[in-house]
Amino acid sequence: MYKSLIRPLLFKFDPEEVHHFTFSFLKNFGFLAQFFLPKPIEDKRLEREVFGLKFKNPVGLAAGFDKDAKLFNELSDLGFGFIEIGTLTPKPQPGNDKKRLFRLKEDSAIINRMGFNNGGVDQAIERLKKNKNVLIGGNIGKNKGTPNGEAVNDYKICFEKLFPYVDYFVVNVSSPNTPNLRELQDKKPLTELLSTLQNLNLEKPKQKPILLKIAPDLTDSQLLDIIDIIKETQIAGVIATNTTLSRENLTSENKAETGGLSGKPLTKRSTEVIKFLSEKSGKAFPIIGVGGIHTAQDAIEKLEAGASLVQLYTGFIYEGPELINEINREILRRG
Numbered sequence: 001m002y003k004s005l006i007r008p009l010l011f012k013f014d015p016e017e018v019h020h021f022t023f024s025f026l027k028n029f030g031f032l033a034q035f036f037l038p039k040p041i042e043d044k045r046l047e048r049e050v051f052g053l054k055f056k057n058p059v060g061l062a063a064g065f066d067k068d069a070k071l072f073n074e075l076s077d078l079g080f081g082f083i084e085i086g087t088l089t090p091k092p093q094p095g096n097d098k099k100r101l102f103r104l105k106e107d108s109a110i111i112n113r114m115g116f117n118n119g120g121v122d123q124a125i126e127r128l129k130k131n132k133n134v135l136i137g138g139n140i141g142k143n144k145g146t147p148n149g150e151a152v153n154d155y156k157i158c159f160e161k162l163f164p165y166v167d168y169f170v171v172n173v174s175s176p177n178t179p180n181l182r183e184l185q186d187k188k189p190l191t192e193l194l195s196t197l198q199n200l201n202l203e204k205p206k207q208k209p210i211l212l213k214i215a216p217d218l219t220d221s222q223l224l225d226i227i228d229i230i231k232e233t234q235i236a237g238v239i240a241t242n243t244t245l246s247r248e249n250l251t252s253e254n255k256a257e258t259g260g261l262s263g264k265p266l267t268k269r270s271t272e273v274i275k276f277l278s279e280k281s282g283k284a285f286p287i288i289g290v291g292g293i294h295t296a297q298d299a300i301e302k303l304e305a306g307a308s309l310v311q312l313y314t315g316f317i318y319e320g321p322e323l324i325n326e327i328n329r330e331i332l333r334r335g
Helices: 002-010 015-036 072-077 121-128 148-162 181-185 187-202 220-233 264-281 296-305 314-319 322-334
Strands: 048-050 053-055 059-061 082-088 101-104 109-112 136-140 168-172 210-214 237-240 260-263 287-290 309-312
Touching (some): 002 314, 015 072, 015 101, 082 121, 109 264, 136 148, 148 181, 148 187, 168 187, 181 187, 220 237, 220 264, 237 264, 260 314, 287 296, 296 309, 309 322, 314 322
Parallel strands (some): 059 309, 136 168, 210 237, 237 287, 287 309
Antiparallel strands (some): 048 053
């Protein structure tokens, strides 16, 4: 029903407006989903224990969809094993000017230049207090106006405030839509940032996993640096990958828009990054695979490449909630 009826209707309208409409509908009428969506698969064989956390299944929702932690309970009811909120910043910010979200239908892709639009960490926390036992990842970043030299403090603020309310953290230094943010992926500033957060983590009575989300545009040399940094800082793992700046082989009319590209064009590259990190590190740390998962086979390939869990975003928008079941069903079929 989603692909034949709902998606064609939604795709007639501006994507950001559709996003807000969908949120409003699920918040107020989410109970109707049980009448036209398949029941989520629940099976003990799907459970995964990764970096000390138990996931009810390995298919999660990537950051960027529920930026402000407004819909995590309802989204979990669709069958996701975990929900990642954010990216959150210390202060509220509107993000970049609209129009900033573009569908590339012929490429099954999206370009966004949202720019960490969010209501700030404090507002999200008030909603997280109403969590009905959903496993939550907290994706954190810096405010646009914060110079890179002071960025560590923004991450520290978000880390300390969110600590009681999320199950794991994701350090986002790989979005292409905040000026100069990706410079924080360089070895020296990244080591300093992750070491600072890990030291704060070690001061807690019980630590929480810290993950690093990386760009798909890193070179092999930079990926080897990432492996070294993870070993040095002893963070829990990596999310591979964020959106790409590449525009190779696109055919849609919006292909020249600036911003990060997600969806099918990213499928192969994100899997290559997962495989590289897994093999070159000797499977030294868990990886969450994300990028271009539109079919169950896409997810299986990421798991076979070395990912322990996967996340959806653009594939969820194009293929609908049934994709979650399709992936879990295929995982069960393969035993």
